[in-house]
Amino acid sequence: MIKLYGTAMSRSARCLWALEELGLQYEHVPTAVADAKKPEHLKINPAGHIPALDDNGTVLFESMAINLYLAAKYGKAPFWPETHEDRGRAAQWSFWVMTEVEPHLITMLRQRLLNPPAQRDEKAAQQAAEALKGPLKMLNDHLAGREWILGKDFTIADLNVASVMSFAMLVKLDMSATPAVQGWLQKGLSREANKKVRAMK
Template sequence: MTITIYGRPGSRARRPLWVARELGLSVQNIEPAPGETKHAAFLAINPNGKVPALVDEGFTLFESFAESLYLAKKYGTGRLYPESVEQEAQVWQWTFWGLNELERGLTVCLFERAIKADSDRDAAAAERAELELQAPFKVLDAALADRDWLLGGDFSVADINLAAIAALARPAKVSLDSYAYVLAWLDRATARPAYDG
């Protein structure tokens, strides 16, 4: 059994790839050539014409969070994915929270401070986005004040999904110095051998 994950490891494909590596799954990682995601063969996998996309024994899936949750639940329940309904709900909570509260602001900072050409950057937009990130980082810092991982003592897919977003702070030049617990958690997560930064 080989799972195919389409997408560059440094992109949003990082999430399902990280889960797969944590679980020791056999994965074929394919980076489509420019324009290839618009071809009929790829559109049959992801009709949006984007990566990441996943194929597992004929089952296709798009959206990186759906892919990471699927892999963790199918192959890692009791390890990366919790067995209790309550902890499962916490996995969803932190996954959706990261998408809604952190990813947009960090992406704005990343584009305006690192990806765009210097002449096209909007420093004010990056500053506004970083300011808006302070409240959610404060929430995350408080949640991690008494625990190593989001669900308590065990590393889970919730940590993968959220750390894959929070790690954007570094290339986006967003300071996390005021959030000691977030920094320690992010260092622990990204130090894991399965993380590919």
């Protein structure tokens, strides 16, 4: 049995989305963010974070690694691309969004939503929004003339990038200067598999 640890109100949502897109049977253990450092969870993920995956004894952490693993093991083309070149591109976009986009969106989340109101710093949120302009423009240029990141089909690259970019909706990031990103994100997040995850605990 596949087990996915982590509440859907966290980065675990992206792995739940991948499991749903792949149509896999799995058990969802909605470990809370606050429980990620508890001894029982540290046995599963010594890094003390959610999500974590247990695929019949193969235990993995890091959301993007989990998703690339699931897609490679259980996915078919086009979701898991057929060629090594497109698989490389899927990894590229996944690492890009994790390293160049997610840290700024997390800053915005903290400063606009997660921190107690008295500890929020709107200036830091605005600096993060400013830092996102370059990456967003780059993605916008890439999407021009393409339906999805790798071309005409929705793939694991779209899922991984859109799952991070979904934080932009929560923090009300102004994306009006990047309409291709806006349209692509709406389309990706409207998929049934993602809507199902959004209704989970």
